[in-house]
Amino acid sequence: MGTSDSEFNSDLLLAHKLPETRYTYNERDVAIYALGIGACGQDAVDSDELKFVYHRNGQDLIQVLPTFASLFTLGSLTEGLDLPGFKYDPSLLLHGQQYIEIYRPLPSKASLVNKVSLAGLQDKGKAAILELETRSYEEGSGELLCMNRTTVFLRGAGGFSNSSQPFSYKNYPSNQGLAVKIPQRQPLTVCEERTQPSQALLYRLSGDYNPLHSDPEFAKLAGFPRPILHGLCTLGFAIKAIIKCVCKGDPTAVKTISGRFLTTVFPGETLITEMWLEGLRVIYQTKVKERNKTVLAGYVDIRGLSSSL
Numbered sequence: 341m342g343t344s345d346s347e348f349n350s351d352l353l354l355a356h357k358l359p360e361t362r363y364t365y366n367e368r369d370v371a372i373y374a375l376g377i378g379a380c381g382q383d384a385v386d387s388d389e390l391k392f393v394y395h396r397n398g399q400d401l402i403q404v405l406p407t408f409a410s411l412f413t414l415g416s417l418t419e420g421l422d423l424p425g426f427k428y429d430p431s432l433l434l435h436g437q438q439y440i441e442i443y444r445p446l447p448s449k450a451s452l453v454n455k456v457s458l459a460g461l462q463d464k465g466k467a468a469i470l471e472l473e474t475r476s477y478e479e480g481s482g483e484l485l486c487m488n489r490t491t492v493f494l495r496g497a498g499g500f501s502n503s504s505q506p507f508s509y510k511n512y513p514s515n516q517g518l519a520v521k522i523p524q525r526q527p528l529t530v531c532e533e534r535t536q537p538s539q540a541l542l543y544r545l546s547g548d549y550n551p552l553h554s555d556p557e558f559a560k561l562a563g564f565p566r567p568i569l570h571g572l573c574t575l576g577f578a579i580k581a582i583i584k585c586v587c588k589g590d591p592t593a594v595k596t597i598s599g600r601f602l603t604t605v606f607p608g609e610t611l612i613t614e615m616w617l618e619g620l621r622v623i624y625q626t627k628v629k630e631r632n633k634t635v636l637a638g639y640v641d642i643r644g645l646s647s648s649l
């Protein structure tokens with residue numbers, strides 16, 4: 341264990357308290373987010389999707405997609421995370437996994453206080469896996485709205501601990517957020533949706549301005565031929581498909597979301613999401629049609645099932 345701030349120091353790291361963050365949003369942010377994950381992207385009058393963007397009786401009545409909750413975490417990672425006793429290169433960061441619990445339907449506007457804590461850190465040799473947990477409370481009522489656990493894969497940041505006993509810290513149940521086992525049988529339903537070449541440029545307006553998603557030169561330096569799609573954008577497309585195909589368009593049916601980003605998506609590619617039902621759990625995987633590659637896999641726990649399924 342090191343003694344200076346630039347060397348790995350587990351005592352310093354685990355004792356560190358991350359600052360609270362604030363997140364305030366309104367109906368405009370909700371609509372811009374929905375457009376960013378492709379709502380009405382294929383059909384501007386699709387009644388399953390228009391409700392996330394527009395309401396004829398006033399914008400405060402638009403419905404909020406449950407994955408909007410993932411935006412509440414952004415400040416902690418995108419504005420530079422300063423962890424004493426652990427260093428990494430933010431330009432080599434990739435989003436690895438997202439786990440979200442929704443405790444009550446998200447309002448169309450709110451001011452939130454986020455309590456952020458370190459949920460995990462693992463030394464994988466070539467990379468480090470860092471996990472942050474964010475609990476979002478509504479300002480005023482103090483009510484807990486949702487919890488996000490964000491896993492980032494930090495290329496080049498591994499090898500900071502003893503290789504015969506790599507450092508591994510996790511403070512949450514092992515059944516949460518693990519990669520899922522995809523059933524061998526045919527999926528219950530499949531949804532295909534093309535992302536737009538400008539998808540990342542639109543999605544970034546929801547708050548993740550990392551140039552990896554917009555700047556060709558930056559993307560090349562980070563090891564990609566061109567800018568890549570935000571992981572949370574791909575997740576938004578997949579969960580929107582599940583809401584449409586399994587939850588009969590009801591976004592409040594979603595209780596828990598888990599997703600692991602398996603490989604990168606390029607804006608303009610077509611996403612095919614396959615879904616299987618196991619009790620009240622929807623197992624899903626999303627593939628890129630053009631490359632026949634699975635890019636995302638996970639599960640969604642839902643509150644109930646429509647009788648027609």
Ligand SMILES: CCC/C=C/C(=O)SCCNC(=O)CCNC(=O)[C@H](O)C(C)(C)COP(=O)([O-])OP(=O)([O-])OC[C@H]1O[C@@H](n2cnc3c(N)ncnc32)[C@H](O)[C@@H]1OP(=O)([O-])[O-]
Pocket residue numbers: 417418433434435436437464469490491492493548550568569570571572600601602603604605
């Ligand atoms: C957050 C705000 C910023 C947003 C940025 C973005 O959106 S970026 C755009 C969105 N994001 C993307 O586009 C990223 C897409 N994903 C990828 O490109 C690749 O999956 C990878 C580079 C993350 C890892 O690939 P690889 O071949 O280098 O890895 P490997 O198979 O050799 O495994 C090594 C170890 O790591 C483990 N592990 C592996 N994967 C994950 C994971 N996803 N998650 C967690 N853990 C993972 C695996 O279990 C293993 O541990 P074990 O079992 O030995 O104890």
